Amino acid sequence: MSSSEPLIAPVSPRATDQLAVRPLGLTDVELTRGFWADWQRLNRDVTIPHALAWLERDGSVDNLRDVAAGTPAAAHRGMWFSDSDVYKTLEGLAWDLGRAPSASLSSAADALIDVVRRAQGPDGYVNSYIQAGHGQRWDHMAWSHELYCFGHLIQAAVAHHRATGSADLLAVAVRAADCALREFGDSRRKDTDGHPVVEMALVELYRETGNPSYLDLAQQFIDVRGYRVLDPRGHFDSAYYQDETPVRQQTTVVGHAVRALYLLCGVVDVYLETGEQALLDSALRQWESMMATKMYLNGAVGSRFEGESFGDEYELPQDLVYGETCATIASIMFSWRLLLATGESRFADAIERALFNLVAASTSVERNAFFYNNPAHRRVARPAASPNVRPQRAEAPGTRPPWFQCACCPPNIIRTIASLGGYLATYADNGVQIHQYAPATVATGNGIRLVMETEYPVEGTVDVTVAETDGTAWTLSLRVPSWCRGATVSVNGTATPAVTGERGYLGITRQWHAGDRVTLVMPMPVRITVPHPAVDAVRGAVAIERGPIVYCLESPDQPEGVDLNRVELLLDEPLVEQRRELLGSTVPVVQVEALARDDSAWAGSGWATLGEEPVTVGRRVRLTAIPYHLWANRGPSVMRIFVPARRGQ
Numbered sequence: 223m224s225s226s227e228p229l230i231a232p233v234s235p236r237a238t239d240q241l242a243v244r245p246l247g248l249t250d251v252e253l254t255r256g257f258w259a260d261w262q263r264l265n266r267d268v269t270i271p272h273a274l275a276w277l278e279r280d281g282s283v284d285n286l287r288d289v290a291a292g293t294p295a296a297a298h299r300g301m302w303f304s305d306s307d308v309y310k311t312l313e314g315l316a317w318d319l320g321r322a323p324s325a326s327l328s329s330a331a332d333a334l335i336d337v338v339r340r341a342q343g344p345d346g347y348v349n350s351y352i353q354a355g356h357g358q359r360w361d362h363m364a365w366s367h368e369l370y371c372f373g374h375l376i377q378a379a380v381a382h383h384r385a386t387g388s389a390d391l392l393a394v395a396v397r398a399a400d401c402a403l404r405e406f407g408d409s410r411r412k413d414t415d416g417h418p419v420v421e422m423a424l425v426e427l428y429r430e431t432g433n434p435s436y437l438d439l440a441q442q443f444i445d446v447r448g449y450r451v452l453d454p455r456g457h458f459d460s461a462y463y464q465d466e467t468p469v470r471q472q473t474t475v476v477g478h479a480v481r482a483l484y485l486l487c488g489v490v491d492v493y494l495e496t497g498e499q500a501l502l503d504s505a506l507r508q509w510e511s512m513m514a515t516k517m518y519l520n521g522a523v524g525s526r527f528e529g530e531s532f533g534d535e536y537e538l539p540q541d542l543v544y545g546e547t548c549a550t551i552a553s554i555m556f557s558w559r560l561l562l563a564t565g566e567s568r569f570a571d572a573i574e575r576a577l578f579n580l581v582a583a584s585t586s587v588e589r590n591a592f593f594y595n596n597p598a599h600r601r602v603a604r605p606a607a608s609p610n611v612r613p614q615r616a617e618a619p620g621t622r623p624p625w626f627q628c629a630c631c632p633p634n635i636i637r638t639i640a641s642l643g644g645y646l647a648t649y650a651d652n653g654v655q656i657h658q659y660a661p662a663t664v665a666t667g668n669g670i671r672l673v674m675e676t677e678y679p680v681e682g683t684v685d686v687t688v689a690e691t692d693g694t695a696w697t698l699s700l701r702v703p704s705w706c707r708g709a710t711v712s713v714n715g716t717a718t719p720a721v722t723g724e725r726g727y728l729g730i731t732r733q734w735h736a737g738d739r740v741t742l743v744m745p746m747p748v749r750i751t752v753p754h755p756a757v758d759a760v761r762g763a764v765a766i767e768r769g770p771i772v773y774c775l776e777s778p779d780q781p782e783g784v785d786l787n788r789v790e791l792l793l794d795e796p797l798v799e800q801r802r803e804l805l806g807s808t809v810p811v812v813q814v815e816a817l818a819r820d821d822s823a824w825a826g827s828g829w830a831t832l833g834e835e836p837v838t839v840g841r842r843v844r845l846t847a848i849p850y851h852l853w854a855n856r857g858p859s860v861m862r863i864f865v866p867a868r869r870g871q
């Protein structure tokens with residue numbers, strides 16, 4: 223088995239035998255400008271300070287401080303797993319430090335690490351809720367989130383070690399992991415945590431330390447699941463916990479969406495280190511089922527509020543979607559691992575859809591307010607969120623709240639945006655693969671350096687210039703997104719027919735020279751997307767997309783008096799693209815002809831129409847669709863992605 227050195231990235235496999243392509247670190251890939259670089263800057267300047275302030279305000283840091291001081295307050299504040307919010311924010315801080323140094327971020331991280339270190343017990347156990355006297359440790363694994371918190375601690379520690387070289391937090395995480403090993407290791411116990419994440423964290427700790435006990439424990443936690451080892455509680459049944467069916471037999475994603483997808487990240491991580499094919503096969507089956515039948519157009523997953531869970535196949539209600547931000551982020555983490563294992567573009571396609579739509583929509587354009595669950599159809603403008611109130615998670619107000627009582631999503635956004643460079647490109651013995659398009663520099667460490675320039679996703683042209691190369695022949699692979707038809711590629715201005723379409727990438731193999739420039743042109747017309755006929759919720763409706771961007775109709779952009787719940791797109795009319803200044807940037811918007819229905823003939827009929835449908839009457843109007851990710855930034859609104867449509871009008 224061959225192995226590689228850890229790099230500054232969230233997934234740094236030790237074994238290379240299972241890798242179709244190898245990841246690059248945050249210092250290898252730099253986002254230089256554009257949508258994602260701007261967000262990374264705001265993530266550092268706005269979101270991280272915002273999160274640190276809220277973690278102080280909501281008691282999450284104080285919970286740990288009280289334990290550190292030896293005076294744990296019985297009145298533990300917030301959720302019983304609030305430690306995880308501190309750890310996940312720390313992880314985001316660490317990746318951001320790995321991306322670019324910052325004295326203020328560094329001292330903020332050190333201060334938090336000091337609190338965690340002092341809160342940790344002499345045997346490595348740390349959990350501010352249990353240590354404050356709420357229950358016995360390891361006593362209620364279905365619900366306690368103790369290993370969940372350990373998992374996020376470990377992820378933060380690995381990130382901090384990779385990014386800064388400091389072992390301060392890694393030492394804390396190793397003591398915690400060893401504490402878990404003494405309790406659970408070598409099959410001493412047959413149960414596991416109700417909320418997965420420790421599995422992928424332990425694999426990463428193995429990668430970072432080389433201690434195979436952590437990999438073994440990750441595998442054990444995966445193996446024991448599915449045999450009803452967790453106590454069901456109310457409507458949280460075994461399927462909710464992914465504890466109804468052993469993972470190797472599972473055919474589709476079930477239960478709590480974040481839990482299911484975090485578990486699957488651990489499953490692929492164990493495969494990447496051990497090569498057990500049954501684990502990869504299960505992960506691929508479940509991914510394919512999710513993508514075909516359980517994911518929304520905007521990248522949302524988990525259709526049910528009940529249990530924050532996946533629904534049945536094609537159960538994709540638009541006005542009732544849950545779509546937790548964390549679930550889509552977990553889907554990105556899952557897809558990325560499968561991309562490393564297979565090198566196939568469909569996983570990068572899924573990451574692109576999730577990033578540009580749901581993840582981008584989860585956060586306000588100022589990047590200091592967030593959706594926990596993400597509506598796809600808002601029938602009535604709800605009251606705006608208060609800047610000082612942390613709502614319950616299961617409500618999306620009219621605008622994004624600043625924080626949540628269960629604050630899992632904002633720190634997840636922070637760590638994702640801080641580490642985004644790691645998802646852009648990979649390399650293999652035969653060359654470099656570009657998966658996502660953004661202005662960036664990419665260095666592979668073996669003498670190849672590329673400069674990518676593009677206005678993507680506003681424009682579909684991408685220039686990749688070879689800045690440095692080692693003189694050998696190699697292949698530059700450029701992803702052709704699944705939405706794209708008619709992509710062309712040229713080298714130094716000459717069209718290049720000699721390309722392969724392997725795994726969904728255009729590959730150009732040649733002896734490269736510094737200064738060579740490859741231009742990929744992806745036609746990006748506005749297009750109509752038709753849903754699968756089994757999705758009853760949107761049968762007869764269509765959506766508008768352009769490139770990777772999903773569009774929506776939002777009330778502020780529509781003519782006076784138009785009710786977006788009573789419109790039908792007229793598909794025989796052309797879709798007209800325009801550029802418009804919107805919320806601080808120039809974006810393509812789409813004008814569409816529609817019928818604004820007058821449904822007054824239905825008034826009072828209730829259900830008693832006797833099968834006689836009143837003639838549809840109404841007026842023609844011109845509606846304007848905007849990128850979905852920009853909605854709810856101009857106050858409370860009515861919004862929808864899928865819209866009923868008709869032809870021959």
Ligand SMILES: [Zn+2]
Binds near residue numbers: 629630631632634
């Ligand atoms: Zn969340």
